[in-house]
Amino acid sequence: MIELLNITKIYKTVSVETKALKNVSFNVKDGEFIAIMGPSGSGKSTLMHILGCLDVPTSGKYLLDGRDVSQLFDDELAEVRKNKIGFVFQSFNLLPRATVIRNVVLPLVYSNVPKIEREKRAKEALFNAGLEESHFNHLSNQLSGGQMQRVAIARALVNNPFLILADEPTGNLDSKTGEIVLEAFQKLNFKQKRTVIIITHEFYVAEHARRIIHIRDGSIIKDEINHHQRIIKL
Amino acid sequence: MKLSDLLRETYSAISMNKVRSGLTILGIVIGIGSVVAMISIGQGAQGEIEANIESIGSNLIMIMPGMQAGVGTQVRSGWGAAQTLTQEDAEAILENISLVAAVSPEISKRYQVTAKGTNTNTSVIGVTSSYPAVKNRELEIGSFISDQQLKNLSKVAVLGPTTRDDLFGEGVYPLGQKIRINKVDFIVIGVVKSKGGTGFGSQDDMIFIPLSTAQRFLSGDKYVTTINAQIKDQNLMTLAQQQITFLLLERHNIFDPQMADFSILNQSDIVEAASSVTNTFTILLAAIAGISLIVGGIGIMNMMLTTVTERTREIGLRKSVGAKNKDISSQFLTEAIILTFIGGVIGVILGWLISFVMTKFFDITTVISVFSILLAFSVSAAIGIIFGYYPAHRASLLNPIEALRYE
Numbered sequence: 171m172i173e174l175l176n177i178t179k180i181y182k183t184v185s186v187e188t189k190a191l192k193n194v195s196f197n198v199k200d201g202e203f204i205a206i207m208g209p210s211g212s213g214k215s216t217l218m219h220i221l222g223c224l225d226v227p228t229s230g231k232y233l234l235d236g237r238d239v240s241q242l243f244d245d246e247l248a249e250v251r252k253n254k255i256g257f258v259f260q261s262f263n264l265l266p267r268a269t270v271i272r273n274v275v276l277p278l279v280y281s282n283v284p285k286i287e288r289e290k291r292a293k294e295a296l297f298n299a300g301l302e303e304s305h306f307n308h309l310s311n312q313l314s315g316g317q318m319q320r321v322a323i324a325r326a327l328v329n330n331p332f333l334i335l336a337d338e339p340t341g342n343l344d345s346k347t348g349e350i351v352l353e354a355f356q357k358l359n360f361k362q363k364r365t366v367i368i369i370t371h372e373f374y375v376a377e378h379a380r381r382i383i384h385i386r387d388g389s390i391i392k393d394e395i396n397h398h399q400r401i402i403k404l
Numbered sequence: 405m406k407l408s409d410l411l412r413e414t415y416s417a418i419s420m421n422k423v424r425s426g427l428t429i430l431g432i433v434i435g436i437g438s439v440v441a442m443i444s445i446g447q448g449a450q451g452e453i454e455a456n457i458e459s460i461g462s463n464l465i466m467i468m469p470g471m472q473a474g475v476g477t478q479v480r481s482g483w484g485a486a487q488t489l490t491q492e493d494a495e496a497i498l499e500n501i502s503l504v505a506a507v508s509p510e511i512s513k514r515y516q517v518t519a520k521g522t523n524t525n526t527s528v529i530g531v532t533s534s535y536p537a538v539k540n541r542e543l544e545i546g547s548f549i550s551d552q553q554l555k556n557l558s559k560v561a562v563l564g565p566t567t568r569d570d571l572f573g574e575g576v577y578p579l580g581q582k583i584r585i586n587k588v589d590f591i592v593i594g595v596v597k598s599k600g601g602t603g604f605g606s607q608d609d610m611i612f613i614p615l616s617t618a619q620r621f622l623s624g625d626k627y628v629t630t631i632n633a634q635i636k637d638q639n640l641m642t643l644a645q646q647q648i649t650f651l652l653l654e655r656h657n658i659f660d661p662q663m664a665d666f667s668i669l670n671q672s673d674i675v676e677a678a679s680s681v682t683n684t685f686t687i688l689l690a691a692i693a694g695i696s697l698i699v700g701g702i703g704i705m706n707m708m709l710t711t712v713t714e715r716t717r718e719i720g721l722r723k724s725v726g727a728k729n730k731d732i733s734s735q736f737l738t739e740a741i742i743l744t745f746i747g748g749v750i751g752v753i754l755g756w757l758i759s760f761v762m763t764k765f766f767d768i769t770t771v772i773s774v775f776s777i778l779l780a781f782s783v784s785a786a787i788g789i790i791f792g793y794y795p796a797h798r799a800s801l802l803n804p805i806e807a808l809r810y811e
């Protein structure tokens with residue numbers, strides 16, 4: 171369960187003060203598949219940073235799995251990210267010149283999982299993210315975009331997180347490979363009951379989620395159940 | 405984060421950029437290598453000079469005529485300089501001071517020496533029969549000057565090996581040959597063994613004749629230029645020196661020690677003075693080498709800063725998956741330390757090779773000490789820490805959001 175209460179984020183620079191989020195409140199139940207949608211500059215990334223504990227709000231309360239994480243220090247935030255959050259980025263952010271397995275194993279390095287177990291969990295995550303086993307020992311920069319993003323999804327999964335957060339995960343992909351990636355998210359949600367939040371500015375992408383939160387100028391303008399969820403069957 | 409993981413991450417980071425890592429290591433290798441080589445040369449020189457001084461004899465106190473003079477100041481000596489010491493002084497020292505095991509008075513001056521048409525310019529030293537024992541000299545062939553020959557003012561000579569070669573050429577049997585010193589003929593009765601030493605003037609190019617003969621036929625007076633006294637116990641050198649001073653002051657009727665007409669050199673003082681000179685020499689060499697070490701350290705820092713900038717996104721990613729500031733800084737610091745450590749190991753080997761080559765092909769004595777190797781290692785570790793700390797600290801403070809956005 172995630173609860174956001176009156177989250178406000180203000181960026182202060184020397185000359186200007188930007189209110190990126192204004193009193194944003196909503197709840198996320200375990201196992202939901204949500205898209206946060208809005209035009210550029212509406213505050214999506216800011217919201218994702220707060221949801222993902224990469225940043226803290228200027229004011230407001232954020233309860234993650236029952237714990238208030240809105241006022242934590244850097245290292246406490248890192249601890250929360252390590253245990254509760256899996257990120258998928260628009261630009262994949264894989265370690266180049268490192269194998270697929272090593273990329274997926276990376277979060278486990280910081281959580282002291284024994285070495286023998288790491289590989290097992292990495293393979294399981296890759297399997298759940300839908301990457302063929304023949305690619306497991308390839309270098310990450312030898313993969314196609316769709317494959318790279320599935321490696322990134324596996325990396326987000328490997329810690330068995332409470333929440334998977336994806337920021338424009340199809341933004342660097344053509345529509346066909348984009349669908350492959352969206353299908354991977356849907357499978358994780360349907361089969362494993364994982365909580366997934368996708369951030370996007372494209373309605374086509376948001377359509378694949380069960381719930382869509384519309385955001386504009388830092389405020390939620392609409393929060394609806396998507397009765398026409400587009401299901402991908404490949 | 406476990407140490408094994410830290411090392412594995414470091415290994416892959418270093419091996420991902422082999423060329424740059426190699427060049428960085430090279431900087432450290434040159435620095436550490438030159439420090440080790442320079443110190444080994446310095447310590448080698450020190451050892452050699454000390455050995456040279458020791459070879460003069462052991463537990464020696466040297467008394468010379470003239471004003472008080474410390475080590476390093478010019479001591480006037482040779483015939484024609486101050487004439488204050490006599491053979492009787494030497495005998496009195498042996499008789500009255502129980503700490504003295506033996507004395508060897510001598511008189512020396514350079515002369516033109518001829519033999520069968522060849523001639524050479526060399527030191528002629530008038531000595532007594534105690535000379536070989538006091539000054540650590542052994543005979544190669546023949547015999548040394550005897551008490552009988554001293555008493556008889558015999559015109560006999562014992563040659564240094566270099567002098568023998570100069571006068572007769574190598575391979576000629578010298579015993580019984582005639583040589584002429586200052587228009588007086590001498591018969592060669594022995595040749596001393598080589599001392600080999602370099603520096604400090606050769607101890608192999610000299611001629612020994614009886615002291616009494618030298619005084620009668622060459623100098624024409626009763627003075628000596630040096631009295632060597634051998635002391636029984638090394639720990640009592642200072643005491644012996646004091647006793648000799650008092651005895652000679654008394655014998656020369658001098659009441660103010662400042663006005664002494666002789667000066668005394670203690671062998672350990674000479675060793676000390678010489679080693680302080682070579683110490684300075686070693687430090688100077690090490691300092692020059694240290695500069696290249698600092699340059700190597702700056703190379704490490706430069707590479708680490710570049711690496712941090714290049715890997716900004718990776719740092720952001722690591723933070724997003726839960727790496728703490730400390731995890732990031734220890735990763736980069738470990739990288740710097742491992743690089744300098746590798747450089748340190750190779751550098752020590754290189755330094756060792758350089759000093760080996762120096763000894764083998766250039767005949768320069770070198771000493772590789774545990775101290776210099778430990779110094780090299782601790783310096784390289786310190787360089788890794790000092791020059792790696794700032795880049796590592798910078799990396800750890802990167803904001804994950806901005807780091808992930810970095811192009």
Ligand SMILES: Nc1ncnc2c1ncn2[C@@H]1O[C@H](COP(=O)(O)OP(=O)(O)O)[C@@H](O)[C@H]1O
Pocket residue numbers: 181182183188189190208209210211212213214215216217
């Ligand atoms: N670090 C920052 N410093 C100052 N202003 C920022 C910063 N990040 C975002 N903003 C501003 O906050 C607003 C929301 O930005 P963002 O959350 O990135 O929107 P989106 O992801 O929807 O495009 C924008 O006006 C942006 O300029």
Ligand SMILES: [Mg+2]
Pocket residue numbers: 214215
């Ligand atoms: Mg954005």
